[in-house]
Amino acid sequence: MVRLSPFEFILFMGLILISAPGTRAWSKEGHIMTCRIAQSLLESEAAHAVENLLPDYANGDLSALCVWPDQVRHWYRYRWTSSLHFIDTPDEACTFEFSRDCHDSHGVKDMCIVGAIQNFTSQLLHYREGTSDRRHNMTEALLFLSHFLGDVHQPMHVGFTSDEGGNTVWDREIILTALKDYYDKDLELLLNDIVANFTDGIWYADVSSWKDCNNLHTCPNKYATESINIACKWGYKGVKAGETLADDYFNSRMPIVMKRIAQGGVRLAMILNRIFGDSDEGLATAT
Template sequence: MVHYMGQLYPYNAYINSFIFIQFVTYDMFVQIIVHLPIANFSQSYLTSTASSAVLKLLPAGANGDLASECSWADTVRGAYPWSSALHYVDTPDNLCTYDYTRDCHDSSGASGRCVVGAINNYTAQLTTYPSTTYNLTQALMFLSHFMGDVHQPLHVGFTTDAGGNSITVYWYNVKTNLHSVWDTKIIQTSMSNYFGNSMDTMANSIKANITSTQISQWNSCGSSTSACADTFATESIQQACNYAYKDAPNNAYLSDTYYLSRSPVVNTRIAQGAVRLANFLNQIFV
């Protein structure tokens, strides 16, 4: 059984992300590997105690590599339809603020069912380690993925446009939507322009530029993991307003001016997600 917010959800079998790889389009593939550096960086920042726990919880097929399972939460949406609402949080149009009580709910109004609630939920489950009350392997994979989602600004976007999904734009004259620009297109362009289409090379470059001062600042969000998750969402909606939505109305043509000013934001959010996931896991497994 799958536990979420005190409820049980049935499932038929463990679903490994590799089963789905043959059905993945290029854009979906880029979405998957966006989560790779976050999981990859994080594992390198773990304490020995946290690293040991993560290795024990990872499925055998992961071969000790958290990054290999970072796409799992996307691939199981069909099997776990209740999980779809956990990848994002919608906020009121144009307010540019996030509030847990106001915003963290699914389309039926069920409280806590958003990406922040999911981070809180799976963090709480993992703190019971090594208990077997919950499926802690899945809790680890959900948490790792949702930490990436909450750092993507348009996963904390406006309600009416579904985080930019309904805003049509042209990325270097190719029709897409604003959410996809922030999920995939900016990263694709960076990989193509500067990193020989290698996500590993791009990830290593981002990691090499993280300073100890930044790590300290990014981990000083509050005294509890729930306060931190709220902070991450607040950062994202502010960046959605200041960068994602700005100068990107419906049918806008976006190219170098938009890309060059936004790609540093994307790189920073990837780095923050990685550092903060490691910090969460280090606090959980003590």
């Protein structure tokens, strides 16, 4: 019988919740695809580090635990992470400013997606240091970073303070509609199409710009700015509160959601390759 440490037990329970039917999260499917894309693009050093940090029961699959932060955010031990999944911007501002927007509901600074990405990136840059206990913290940092890279690319996770309903549509319904209408509910077919679009398809020429990042600490600001711009142009525009969204809303926004999943995966791979590759380079670009 395999014994799990208390830390591994928490991760394992999160995995059970992820697998349970009817669980709700920011697109379980979206996070899974983002993490699968990222893991497929890892260089050997980063791939080894990720596999080393994952618990054995994940079988080396990062995507198996990429939804874990959503599952534990309401647990007492992790309640402090709830505000890290989103950013509230002033209504109609259509801009993101870290000093203005990155805080929790009590005004505590740095408590938002971008602050979380910066924090967990900094933690992982010290991966080679410390004891086995520190490794547990690194595992959590890896899972949180992987999850929050997905969240910051979901446009409505960087949205107006008064918005209470946009996430449901953009989190799950657009992806589930695509799966039902075009992919016979087969996630692998959808993922293959997304990958094809950036490996040799319509987004191929853009991939180098997606990976452009001179400073790992500040690049998440750019990702959040992209999201609020998309939210204003495609999420809120032409929509009134309480209105039933028509098919053309879903169909016109679907390619945007798929592109953001691709961008999140490509950028997560870029960050992990930098973190776990040449450590001196990673530290230099994160300051």
